[in-house]
Every structure is written in C-alpha cells, then in structure tokens.
Amino acid sequence: MAAVSKILKHAAVAVALIAATASLKARTTSESGADLPPSREALRRTAVALAEAGQVGRDAVRPQRIISLVPATTEMLFAMGAGNRIAGVSDYDRFPPEVSRLPKVGGLLDPNVERLISLKPDLVIVYDTQTDLKQQLDRARIPIFRYAHRGLPDITETMRSLGDRVGSKAEAEAAASRMESQLAAVRTRVAGRPRPATLLIFGRDPGALRHIDASGGLGFLHDVLELAGGRDVLGDLKQQSVDVSTEMVLRRAPEVILELHYGESLKTERLDDERNVWKALPSVPAVKNNRVYLLRGDEFVVPGPRIVMAAERFARTLHPEVYAR
Amino acid sequence: MTNAVAADRPRVAVRIRLAWTLLSFGTLALAACLLAPLVGSTPIHLTTVFDRSVPYADNIDAQIFWVARLPRVLAAAMVGSSLALAGVVFQALLRNPLASPDTLGVSAGASLGAMVAITFALDFSLLGVTAVPLASFVGSFGALAIVYGLSAARRRGTSTIVLLLGGVTVQALLSAIIAFVQYLADFTQTFRNVRWLMGSLDVASYPPLVAAFIPMSLAWAGFATLPRVLDLISVGHESAAARGVDVERSERVALVSASLATGAAVALAGPVSFVGLIVPHLVRLMVGADHRLVLPASALFGAAFLIGCDLIARTIIAPLELPVGIITAIIGGPVFLWLLFRKS
Amino acid sequence: MLRAVDVSFSYKRGRRTLRHVLHDVSFDVDRGTIVGVLGPNGSGKTTLVRIIAGMLRPDSGRVLLDGDSVADLPRRELARRVALVPQETQTTFDFSVIDIVLMGRYPHLGPFELERPADLEIARNALRATGTETLESRSFATLSGGEKQRVIIAAALAQASDILLLDEPTTALDIGYQFEIAALLKRLNADHGTTMVVSTHDLNLAAALCERVVLIKSGHVIAHGPTAETLTAHNIRLLYDVDADVQFHERAGHLTVVPLGRT
Numbered sequence: 068m069a070a071v072s073k074i075l076k077h078a079a080v081a082v083a084l085i086a087a088t089a090s091l092k093a094r095t096t097s098e099s100g101a102d103l104p105p106s107r108e109a110l111r112r113t114a115v116a117l118a119e120a121g122q123v124g125r126d127a128v129r130p131q132r133i134i135s136l137v138p139a140t141t142e143m144l145f146a147m148g149a150g151n152r153i154a155g156v157s158d159y160d161r162f163p164p165e166v167s168r169l170p171k172v173g174g175l176l177d178p179n180v181e182r183l184i185s186l187k188p189d190l191v192i193v194y195d196t197q198t199d200l201k202q203q204l205d206r207a208r209i210p211i212f213r214y215a216h217r218g219l220p221d222i223t224e225t226m227r228s229l230g231d232r233v234g235s236k237a238e239a240e241a242a243a244s245r246m247e248s249q250l251a252a253v254r255t256r257v258a259g260r261p262r263p264a265t266l267l268i269f270g271r272d273p274g275a276l277r278h279i280d281a282s283g284g285l286g287f288l289h290d291v292l293e294l295a296g297g298r299d300v301l302g303d304l305k306q307q308s309v310d311v312s313t314e315m316v317l318r319r320a321p322e323v324i325l326e327l328h329y330g331e332s333l334k335t336e337r338l339d340d341e342r343n344v345w346k347a348l349p350s351v352p353a354v355k356n357n358r359v360y361l362l363r364g365d366e367f368v369v370p371g372p373r374i375v376m377a378a379e380r381f382a383r384t385l386h387p388e389v390y391a392r
Numbered sequence: 393m394t395n396a397v398a399a400d401r402p403r404v405a406v407r408i409r410l411a412w413t414l415l416s417f418g419t420l421a422l423a424a425c426l427l428a429p430l431v432g433s434t435p436i437h438l439t440t441v442f443d444r445s446v447p448y449a450d451n452i453d454a455q456i457f458w459v460a461r462l463p464r465v466l467a468a469a470m471v472g473s474s475l476a477l478a479g480v481v482f483q484a485l486l487r488n489p490l491a492s493p494d495t496l497g498v499s500a501g502a503s504l505g506a507m508v509a510i511t512f513a514l515d516f517s518l519l520g521v522t523a524v525p526l527a528s529f530v531g532s533f534g535a536l537a538i539v540y541g542l543s544a545a546r547r548r549g550t551s552t553i554v555l556l557l558g559g560v561t562v563q564a565l566l567s568a569i570i571a572f573v574q575y576l577a578d579f580t581q582t583f584r585n586v587r588w589l590m591g592s593l594d595v596a597s598y599p600p601l602v603a604a605f606i607p608m609s610l611a612w613a614g615f616a617t618l619p620r621v622l623d624l625i626s627v628g629h630e631s632a633a634a635r636g637v638d639v640e641r642s643e644r645v646a647l648v649s650a651s652l653a654t655g656a657a658v659a660l661a662g663p664v665s666f667v668g669l670i671v672p673h674l675v676r677l678m679v680g681a682d683h684r685l686v687l688p689a690s691a692l693f694g695a696a697f698l699i700g701c702d703l704i705a706r707t708i709i710a711p712l713e714l715p716v717g718i719i720t721a722i723i724g725g726p727v728f729l730w731l732l733f734r735k736s
Numbered sequence: 737m738l739r740a741v742d743v744s745f746s747y748k749r750g751r752r753t754l755r756h757v758l759h760d761v762s763f764d765v766d767r768g769t770i771v772g773v774l775g776p777n778g779s780g781k782t783t784l785v786r787i788i789a790g791m792l793r794p795d796s797g798r799v800l801l802d803g804d805s806v807a808d809l810p811r812r813e814l815a816r817r818v819a820l821v822p823q824e825t826q827t828t829f830d831f832s833v834i835d836i837v838l839m840g841r842y843p844h845l846g847p848f849e850l851e852r853p854a855d856l857e858i859a860r861n862a863l864r865a866t867g868t869e870t871l872e873s874r875s876f877a878t879l880s881g882g883e884k885q886r887v888i889i890a891a892a893l894a895q896a897s898d899i900l901l902l903d904e905p906t907t908a909l910d911i912g913y914q915f916e917i918a919a920l921l922k923r924l925n926a927d928h929g930t931t932m933v934v935s936t937h938d939l940n941l942a943a944a945l946c947e948r949v950v951l952i953k954s955g956h957v958i959a960h961g962p963t964a965e966t967l968t969a970h971n972i973r974l975l976y977d978v979d980a981d982v983q984f985h986e987r988a989g990h991l992t993v994v995p996l997g998r999t
Contacts, residue, residue: 312713484829487826634790635842
C-alpha cells in the first residue's frame with residue numbers, strides 16, 4: 068500500500084515536471100492574462116502541479132477521514148495516535164470513550180453504506196468477508212483496508228500494517244512492540260507453572276448449563292489462554308467454537324472453568340447464582356476445587372491492544388500464586 | 393346372514409389391534425428410554441452408576457447418567473411424543489396430511505419468544521425455569537391466542553379453511569418479526585439465536601422437564617378425548633356432526649391441546665424439525681388410519697424416534713455433537729420425499 | 737313421524753341478520769315414506785336438512801321427531817334417530833370401507849368404547865344391503881363414485897336410525913350411478929320400510945323416487961303433497977321458471993319431467 072502511494076507520488080511529481088518543462092519550451096501565453104511572461108506562467112503551472120501532486124500523495128499516505136467498521140482497528144488507531152483522524156466507527160465500538168461522540172455506520176452484518184459514504188471517508192476499514200460492501204466502496208473509488216479475524220500474532224501484525232497504511236508507521240510499531248513485550252512478560256511470569264486443563268466458555272444460557280459455547284482450540288482467545296499458562300481442554304478439536312454438552316464437560320474434567328461475560332450481561336448480584344449453576348457437576352475438578360471464574364469485561368471480545376489486559380486477567384486467574392506479591 | 397364375506401384380509405377386532413399396538417410400540421419406547429442413557433460417546437457402567445460406595449460427588453459415571461443423559465433421554469421422549477401427537481392432531485384438524493406442528497404458527501411464536509429473550513438478554517426465572525424457555529412458552533401461547541381468536545370469529549361451515557389461512561398468516565407474520573428481531577441482534581446474540589433454532593435436548597437438569605410436563609399433561613389429557621372424534625371429523629364435518637360429534641368443541645380441544653404440546657416441546661428443546669410431520673405418516677403405514685391406534689402409537693414411536701435421533705446426534709461425530717434437528721432433517725427429509733412419491 | 741312446523745332461519749353475524757333462508761316451512765313425513773324436498777340451488781334445502789339433522793337451530797318454529805323437538809334432543813340420541821348421507825365424502829386418510837361403515841356405530845357406543853362383534857355384524861349387514869359386501873377391505877378412496885355413495889349409505893344404515901336424510905345424493909354422480917342409487921334407495925324403502933327425506937334439485941330423481949314432494953323456493957314452501965299431484969308443470973314453472981312437460985312414462989313406471997325452455 069505504502070509502496071504504491073510512493074510510486075504514485077513520484078509519478079505525479081514527474082508528470083508535473085515534464086508539464087512545466089513543456090510549457091516553458093512552448094512559450095505560449097497564459098489564458099488568464101497575456102501580461103505574464105512565459106517563464107512566470109510556466110512556473111505558476113509547475114507550482115500548481117507540484118502542489119496537486121503533493122496533495123494526492125499526502126492523502127494516500129496519511130488519510131484524514133478514516134472509517135473503522137471493526138472495533139479492534141478503532142482501538143488500534145487510537146493506540147497509534149491516529150484517533151483524531153477517525154471520521155466514523157461501527158455500532159459496536161465501545162472503547163475508548165471518545166468513540167461515543169463519533170458517527171456510527173453499522174457493523175459486520177448491516178453496514179449503513181449511505182451514511183458511510185456521506186461522511187466522505189478517504190479510507191474505510193472493512194471485514195474481509197464484507198464482499199458487497201467492498202464492491203460498493205470500490206465503485207465509489209473509496210480506498211479500503213481489509214481486516215481478517217485470526218489468531219493472537221495477527222493482532223500485532225494488523226497493527227503494524229494498519230499503521231503503515233495510515234501514515235503512523237512509527238507510532239504503530241511502538242504500540243505493537245509494547246504489546247508484544249507485555250504479552251511476553253505474561254508468558255514469562257507463568258513459565259514453568261503447571262498448565263491447568265481449562266474450559267474457556269464464550270457463552271451459555273443464563274441460569275442454566277445449556278447451549279454452552281466454548282473455545283475449541285482455535286482463535287485469538289485460545290492463543291491468549293495458552294499464553295497465560297492454561298491448556299485448552301478442548302484444544303484437540305481445532306474449532307473456533309464448540310457446542311459443549313454436559314457429558315463433554317464431565318468427560319473432559321477441566322481443572323479450571325473460565326466464563327467470559329461481555330458488557331452488562333452479568334449483574335453483580337447474579338454472580339453467585341451463575342457460579343452455583345455448576346454445582347450440578349460436582350465431579351468436575353474445577354467445581355470441586357472452586358475454580359470456576361466468571362470474568363466480565365469487553366477486553367475479551369476485541370482482538371486489539373486491550374488483549375494484553377485479557378492476557379493478564381487470564382494469567383492472574385489461572386496462576387494466582389505468581390501474582391500474589 | 394351368515395354367508396362368508398369375500399374380504400382381502402380377515403378383519404381383526406380393533407380391541408386386539410389396539411392391545412397389540414400398545415404392546416409393541418410401548419416396548420419400543422420403553423427399551424429406548426432404558427437403553428439410551430447407557431449409550432453415548434463416553435462408556436459408562438450401570439454397576440458404577442448405582443455403586444453406593446462411591447460418593448456421588450466423585451462418581452463420574454453416575455453424574456453422566458443422572459445429569460448428562462437421563463434428563464436428555466426424558467426430554468427426547470417428552471418432546472418426541474408431544475410433537476408427534478401434535479402432528480397427528482393438526483393433520484386431522486386441518487384435513488391435510490402435510491400439516492405439522494409448525495403450520496399454524498405456534499412453533500414460530502415459541503421461537504419468537506426465545507429470540508426476544510436472547511436478543512434483549514432477559515433474565516428472570518420461575519420455579520427453576522429460566523428466561524429463554526419461559527419466554528418461548530409465552531410466545532407459543534400468544535400465537536395460539538391469535539389463531540384461536542381468528543378461528544372463533546369464523547363463520548359456520550368454513551372452519552378448516554379459515555383456521556388454515558389464519559394460522560399460515562400468523563406463521564408468516566411471526567417469521568417476519570423473528571427476522572426483524574434477528575436484525576436487531578448483535579453478532580453474539582445472532583449466533584446464540586441460530587444455535588437455539590437448531591434445537592438442543594441437553595437440558596442437564598430436571599426442573600425444565602417438570603415445567604414442560606405441566607402443559608404437556610394437559611395436552612395429553614385433551615388428546616385422550618380425541619381419537620374416535622378425529623376419525624369422524626376427517627371423513628367430513630357434516631357427517632361427524634350428524635353422528636353426534638360436537639365438532640366445534642372437539643376442534644377447539646384439538647387446537648388448544650396440540651398447541652400446548654407444541655409450545656411446551658419447543659420451549660424445552662427448541663424447534664425440532666420433521667418429527668411432527670414424519671412420525672404420523674410412518675405410524676399410519678404400520679397401523680392404518682384409525683386414530684385410536686395412530687394417536688397412542690405416534691406418541692410412543694415419536695418418543696423412540698427422537699431418542700434414537702438424539703443418540704445418533706451425540707455419538708456420530710464424537711467428541712463433537714450435532715444438533716438433533718440436523719439428524720431429524722437428514723432422516724426426515726428423504727423419508728418425506730419417499731412418502732410423497734409413494735402417494736403419487 | 738317427522739314434522740316441520742313453521743321453521744324459519746336466517747344467517748346472522750352477531751345480532752345482524754345477513755340473509756333470510758327459510759320462512760315458516762311446514763310439512764309432514766309419514767313413517768315408511770320417501771319424501772323429496774325440491775328446489776333450485778339457494779332455496780334453502782341444505783339449510784333445512786341441517787336443521788332436521790340438528791346441526792342448526794331454527795330462529796322460530798320446530799322440527800318434531802315422533803313428538804320430540806329435534807333442537808332439544810342430546811346429540812347422540814338425535815344421531816340414533818336421524819342419519820345423514822351428505823352429498824360428497826372426501827376422506828383425508830386411507831380408511832377402508834368397513835372402517836367408514838363402522839363409524840356409523842358411533843352414536844351407539846360410549847365415548848371410549850370400542851366396537852364389539854355385534855357392531856361388526858351390523859356393519860356387514862349394511863354393506864350387504866347396499867350390495868357392497870365384496871368391497872369390505874378395499875380402500876375407500878379407490879372406489880368409484882357410485883360405490884362410494886353406496887358405502888356412505890351403508891354407513892348411514894349402520895347407524896340404525898329411524899330416518900335417513902339424504903342431501904343431494906345423486907348430484908355428484910354420473911347418470912349410471914344415479915340410477916344405481918335411486919334403485920338402491922327404492923329397494924331399501926320397499927324391503928325395510930326405511931323412512932327417507934331426500935333433498936334434490938333433480939326433478940326426475942324426485943319423480944322416480946319420492947312418494948311425496950315438498951317444493952321450496954326462496955325459503956318458502958310453495959306446494960307439498962303426493963308427487964303425482966304436486967309435481968305439475970304449473971308448479972315447476974313457479975319453482976324453476978322453466979316450461980316442462982310432465983308425463984307418466986310407461987316403461988319407466990313413474991312420472992318423467994322433460995324441460996322445454998325458460999319462461
């Protein structure tokens with residue numbers, strides 16, 4: 068992306084120079100007035116051409132009106148200091164607090180294309196799977212940045228490539244490195260500790276052990292779990308998410324159960340009740356040893372800079388003993 | 393008077409056929425209920441399950457049996473028999489062999505209730521039953537109320553058609569509202585909605601079974617009054633009335649019972665496709681058209697059928713499990729096509 | 737045996753009257769006779785049949801069955817005394833012929849009672865009476881129109897009622913089957929003395945079959961009495977606005993009606 072815009076910039080400057088030279092040689096009078104001597108006119112033209120070339124180049128290299136349909140990339144943009152260049156975000160953006168003042172343009176399933184285009188963006192970050200939206204933006208000649216949702220290492224990689232695309236390469240590199248070292252610190256801290264078999268639950272029916280949806284060995288949360296010193300008890304299944312039956316839980320006998328609750332979905336007064344739901348399976352080591360944890364927060368849903376917080380929380384929960392001091 | 397009658401097959405008295413039907417299908421259902429909890433992706437031993445020397449909290453086999461499998465098998469039995477019975481009754485009531493518990497929108501009402509509970513994160517419980525099944529049941533009741541109201545406002549002589557049209561309209565309307573609610577949902581909620589729609593029998597506890605049993609037993613009591621009446625009504629409303637059947641009252645009992653059974657089944661396990669459509673036809677192939685045989689046989693066969701489908705669903709791709717609705721569709725779809733081709 | 741006294745009926749929605757159907761209809765049916773209720777479509781014949789069968793309540797007037805008001809009799813008891821043969825029978829499910837006929841025994845059984853051997857015998861006798869005993873195990877849906885109607889009549893006979901009500905029994909049948917049914921009904925009446933009320937718009941059927949006729953037009957009885965005296969060209973003109981020639985036909989052995997044109 069950056070390379071292409073550099074070439075464009077160079078090409079624009081080259082064209083401008085050629086045009087200036089040609090006009091100098093031609094010695095034609097300008098249209099605006101016969102008063103200007105040919106050389107002055109040529110200079111004027113050259114100056115305009117150079118300015119325009121610079122304009123194109125600058126926008127290509129450093130977009131000023133970015134729309135981010137992906138909450139993760141919104142957070143990344145703020146982390147690399149590009150937050151003030153965001154013109155619109157998705158309906159599901161929650162962090163940082165500044166996003167509440169920004170225009171909302173829909174989300175993965177229902178992007179509001181009209182609104183989006185009316186904000187006159189010069190870069191739109193879309194999900195790779197939003198093929199219709201990509202086509203519409205291509206037709207409107209609006210540049211796009213494609214975002215794909217994968218594992219933990221892809222978070223920093225995306226951060227870097229996004230930084231390059233929006234002209235904040237250095238800041239993005241700094242933020243990404245910071246993340247990497249923080250994650251490495253977590254890994255080091257829990258290194259050598261025995262890795263408990265952990266059931267990582269993304270969701271279930273409130274108040275019941277039904278429709279349990281858990282990590283199955285793939286995806287960024289699974290990666291975070293492994294980094295934080297846990298062993299995904301369903302890791303051999305190699306699925307992003309698994310529909311877990313009570314028989315599976317009894318069979319796999321996890322030593323720790325981590326339940327993730329987003330936003331306001333779990334009220335404090337319900338914490339005990341929800342934890343006690345697991346008492347129906349007393350043979351599960353996690354239940355027997357009181358190692359069922361209900362974690363609330365948004366940092367688990369967004370594969371962005373705050374994933375470090377998620378990693379630290381996992382590590383503290385799995386290995387309280389190394390965080391005890 | 394005593395001349396031998398030329399018949400293709402000697403007529404066996406209905407008493408004997410009924411006894412035989414109850415015995416054979418009853419054995420099938422009972423065997424399914426007793427054996428299914430012992431079979432699964434994890435091998436367990438019956439002796440271990442009932443071994444008193446091991447404290448329950450440590451007895452994995454016992455917990456698998458009592459928490460993971462037995463409620464599931466009982467749920468399958470209850471849902472399978474309720475949906476099959478509702479299917480028989482709707483087919484007779486609407487005089488349409490293609491009718492099913494889904495036709496009149498009761499199932500859609502139940503789905504809408506569940507979807508609203510999931511999307512708007514409703515959180516309440518009553519007597520051990522949580523928000524989603526409760527809202528689901530309320531939804532089914534709402535749909536029934538609309539259809540019932542439409543049918544009560546009907547004019548004489550057009551009851552079946554008005555009921556069918558009204559029910560299909562309600563079903564379409566509710567489906568549109570369901571689509572709207574799904575549109576409002578975010579990605580996670582949509583995911584949960586879709587998972588719910590695939591059906592799940594893993595109830596993992598007994599209170600939901602007891603809760604479902606209440607409306608189901610009311611429905612079954614209603615069904616018990618219907619067998620002969622359904623025979624007569626399916627031959628013609630006028631001739632049924634002329635033979636002493638209170639057609640309007642019987643239709644109301646049929647509608648309410650079948651809707652209660654469907655609502656409770658869908659609230660318990662989500663919408664499980666094809667059971668209510670296929671089981672009555674398969675049963676009629678085996679026992680004939682007499683509803684006095686078809687109703688009890690469908691209840692028993694429906695239970696065994698769903699227990700079997702659930703067994704396949706939870707073992708075929710072990711350690712993963714398939715939603716039971718996929719198995720009933722994979723079996724039900726081709727069977728249904730075969731039935732259609734047979735008829736034509 | 738059966739007496740209609742000033743029966744009036746209109747279709748209502750709530751309190752509003754939608755359509756007047758019958759006005760002060762009165763006539764008698766003596767035991768062992770065949771009486772025809774004749775009239776064009778929309779004259780109220782079917783409504784009258786439904787009222788006699790107890791399915792509708794008249795707004796005013798009564799229908800008396802051996803002195804008992806039909807509207808006051810409990811359903812099952814009425815069904816033991818009046819049997820209905822509807823115009824057409826469509827079965828949704830695959831019942832056999834004997835299944836269909838056994839349904840006629842319903843008014844004689846308790847709510848959960850199953851048929852006994854005696855009921856089966858009665859059903860078989862009914863099949864024999866209508867000449868359909870060989871069809872016993874056949875699927876009803878596979879029968880011809882005439883066979884179906886004969887089986888339905890057998891079912892009505894199995895009901896062992898005092899009166900047989902037939903609502904347009906031959907309207908849906910081909911001419912061959914029409915003869916078949918008419919002959920059957922005449923024979924049943926001759927052999928067993930079965931009282932029948934036949935509603936029809938077919939003048940020739942009425943002429944062939946009925947001893948007495950009741951002519952109904954727009955809900956009013958315009959004439960009733962013995963067929964020979966009542967089924968006249970004059971009355972036919974009043975009833976159908978059709979000029980007809982009514983003659984006794986030697987070979988047929990009964991009156992025949994030949995329509996000639998509209999008036």
